[in-house]
Amino acid sequence: MFCCRLCLLQIGCTEDGILNGIEATVYNNCGWCNNDNALGMALDHIDNAYYVPNWLVTPKACKTNIAANTATRSPGTCPGIFIMEGMIDQVARTLGLDPDTVRRANLYKKDQVTPIDIPLTYCNISTLWDDLYSSAEVESRKAAAAKFNEENRWRKRGLSVVPVRFWMEWGWAVPYTVHINIYAADGTVAICHGGVEVGQGINTKVAQVAAKTLGIPLDTISVKPSNTLIGPNDITTGGSITSELCCLGTLRACNELNERISPVRAANPKATWKELVAACNDQGVNLSVENFVEEKTDYQYSYNAYGVGCTEVEIDVLTGELQILRVDILYDCGDSINPDIDVGQVEGAFTMGLGYWLTEKLIFDQDSGQLLTHNTWVYH
16 A cells, blocks of 8 residues: 655746746655555656656655565556546636636646657647537536436535546566467467466457468467566566557567468478468477567657546435445557457556555554454455
C-alpha cells in the first residue's frame, strides 16, 4: 500500500480554468524504512493527462512507525493521478466552473512535453474525451442526475468523467528471453518466455503471435514454464510491459525461424507444416531459436497509453451506501492482438480501482504502528 498526501499547494490559472503553474509538496508515508518507495512514480504521474507549463513539486519521504511498503498495483501512479484530479476539482470549485470544462480545456495536445521531458509524439486524449462524451451521453445524463437530486432528499446521483495517460516505461534495461523449439516428430512448437502468466493472458498472446508469424494453427503451439537456465536474467513481470515485450521477442524469434526455413519451404511448396519441419530437420536446419529483448530508445519512455472513463453513481446520504449505476470506458490499445483479453484487462483495472478507493481501509495501532487489518476477514 502506497500512501501520499498533498500539502502546501498553490495553483495558478486563468479565469477560464487554464492551468499556468502548480507548486506543491507531496509527502509519502514510507513506514519504518524507505523500501519500495513509490514517491518518484507518484511525481512522474502527477500531471496525468493535463498540460501545465510550470511545475515545482517537492517530494518528502517520511519515516513513521508502521511497516514498510511494497510495490503493488500501479505503485505511486494512482495516488499521483488522484492528486492531479483533486487539483482540477479545486480549480473548478474556486472558479465556479464545471469540472469537465476545466479537464477538457487542459488536456495534453500532440507534441507537447511532460514535466519529465516525455515528448507526446502521439496524443489523442482530446479525441477520446469527445468521443466518450458523445457515446456515453454525458450531457443528458448529467441533466437527468440533477433532476433526480432535486426530487430525492436522501439519495443523490453524480457523474464523473476522468482521463488517464499512462507512459509505458520500457526504454531502460528490461530484458526478457524468448526461447522457441520446433519438434521434427510432429511439428509442434514449444515456447518459453521471461514473463509470468498471472491472468493477463500473456501466454495466449505469445502463442497467437507465434501462430500468426509461422503461419500454423494455434493448437500446434504450447507455452512452457521458464526457468533460470533458459532465461537467467529476465526482469520482473509488471509495469504493463511484459506481454508486449515477450510478444516482440516471439515475433523476432519466429522471423528468424522463417528465414532458416524459407529455402526448404521454397523447394517444397506443397509440403504440410509437419512435412516441412521434418525436411528442415533432415537437412540440418536449426529449429531452436532464442531472442533477447532489451530495448533502448532515444528517450527513456517509449510511448503513452490513453483512456477516458465515465462513472455514474448513486449514494445514500444517510448510510453512505454506494451503487455504481453505469460505467463507460474508452481506451486506445492500438491494434489489439486479442480484444477479449484486452477488454477483460480494462474491466479488471476498473474493478481494481473500485477496491483501491472504495473498500480498502488499513487500520494501524496508533502507539505501536502494528497493522490491525492484516487478514482477509478484517481487511475490508
